[in-house]
Every structure is written in structure tokens, then in C-alpha cells.
Amino acid sequence: MTITVAGEKKEYKDDLKLTELIEIEEVETPQYVTVSINDEFISFDDRETTVLKEGDSVEFLYFMGGGC
Amino acid sequence: MDYNLYDDLINYAKEHLPEEACGLLAGEEEKDGTRFIKKIYYLENIDHASDHFSLDAKDQMEAVKDMRKLGLKPLGNWHSHPESPSRPSLEDIKLAYDSKASYFILSLMAKNPVLNSYHVENEIYEKEDLRIVSGDYYY
Numbered sequence: 001m002t003i004t005v006a007g008e009k010k011e012y013k014d015d016l017k018l019t020e021l022i023e024i025e026e027v028e029t030p031q032y033v034t035v036s037i038n039d040e041f042i043s044f045d046d047r048e049t050t051v052l053k054e055g056d057s058v059e060f061l062y063f064m065g066g067g068c
Numbered sequence: 069m070d071y072n073l074y075d076d077l078i079n080y081a082k083e084h085l086p087e088e089a090c091g092l093l094a095g096e097e098e099k100d101g102t103r104f105i106k107k108i109y110y111l112e113n114i115d116h117a118s119d120h121f122s123l124d125a126k127d128q129m130e131a132v133k134d135m136r137k138l139g140l141k142p143l144g145n146w147h148s149h150p151e152s153p154s155r156p157s158l159e160d161i162k163l164a165y166d167s168k169a170s171y172f173i174l175s176l177m178a179k180n181p182v183l184n185s186y187h188v189e190n191e192i193y194e195k196e197d198l199r200i201v202s203g204d205y206y207y
Contacts, residue, residue: 062166065122067159
């Protein structure tokens with residue numbers, strides 16, 4: 001199936017779990033990344049049970065903050 | 069980065085003193101890794117503090133959606149240091165989770181603003197070759 005990940009269309013196996021996608025895409029420090037699918041945020045607890053489907057669009061948003 | 073973007077960035081950050089100002093960087097990237105900043109996103113510092121900043125994930129998502137629409141790539145983030153130099157603080161380093169990002173730090177502590185770009189990976193930072201372009205010249 002085709003999924004858009006970070007703006008790029010890619011092919012993945014069917015019934016891909018979000019946790020598997022995070023691993024395949026080698027997302028750094030995933031605990032500090034907010035994931036959105038089709039503009040909806042996915043809670044951390046739902047990652048394991050979230051299954052992607054054809055045409056989904058996924059974004060990985062890193063926490064951004066700092067001090068001075 | 070075009071000098072007009074640079075000027076706008078400085079003006080925005082100055083207008084938001086004494087708070088730290090912040091946002092995202094978008095643009096294009098060549099195969100050799102050269103990056104061209106085409107758009108700067110000005111986002112709310114949800115901490116509203118002079119010594120700290122955080123971006124809201126919803127604001128980030130809206131900005132990234134806009135980047136995708138414009139055919140631009142997220143290239144990193146920027147924030148100002150109202151009263152400290154243009155180098156990553158310990159907290160900046162600790163919270164730099166994305167090693168693919170460029171981290172712009174704009175210091176407003178002196179009369180003349182100073183902007184630097186950093187790559188941060190495994191809590192080690194390195195200055196990037198940031199060029200402000202004006203016509204045929206850069207500085």
C-alpha cells in the first residue's frame with residue numbers, strides 16, 4: 001500500500017502498525033515525537049494498536065524547545 | 069538565506085522582547101546537503117518566557133502542512149536569545165532531538181544581532197556554514 005510519510009509517497013506492506021513504521025523510518029527519540037495521521041494526533045498509548053491504511057499521510061513532529 | 073528573511077527574523081524577534089521568539093525553517097535541500105531557507109515560520113512561544121521556549125505541536129503541524137502545500141521541506145527551527153550569545157545552551161542541546169534539523173539561534177544581547185546555525189547530534193553541536201545572501205553577495 002502507498003502511504004505519504006513526511007511528504008514523500010512510499011510503499012509499505014499492508015496492515016502496517018504505526019510502531020512498525022516508526023521503526024522502519026528510523027525515527028530518532030520516538031518518545032519525543034508527536035505523530036499525526038491525516039492531521040490527527042495519535043496518542044503515545046495508541047501507537048501499538050494504530051494500523052495504517054492505503055492513502056494515509058503521516059507526519060513526525062519533534063518536540064521543539066530550549067533555553068538560553 | 070535571503071537577507072530580507074534575515075531582516076524580518078530580527079524585526080520579529082525584537083518586537084517580542086523580552087520573551088524568546090521562535091519558529092520553524094522551511095526550504096529546499098540539494099543532494100550535497102546544501103540548504104536554502106525559503107520561508108520562516110513565526111510561531112508562538114507557548115512558554116512566554118525570556119529564558120525558555122516551546123512550540124505547540126498543533127502550530128507545528130499547521131506550519132508543516134503549509135510547507136507541504138508550498139513544496140518546501142521542514143529544515144529546522146529557530147529561536148532568539150534575548151540576553152545570551154548565539155550558541156546552544158545546555159537545555160538547547162538536551163532538547164535537540166532531531167539530528168536532521170538546523171538550529172538557528174539569534175542573539176539580541178549586543179547592539180548588533182548575531183545569527184548562527186547549528187547541527188546538534190548526540191549532544192554535540194557544530195556550527196553550520198550559514199550565509200545571508202544579498203544579490204550577488206553573501207555574508
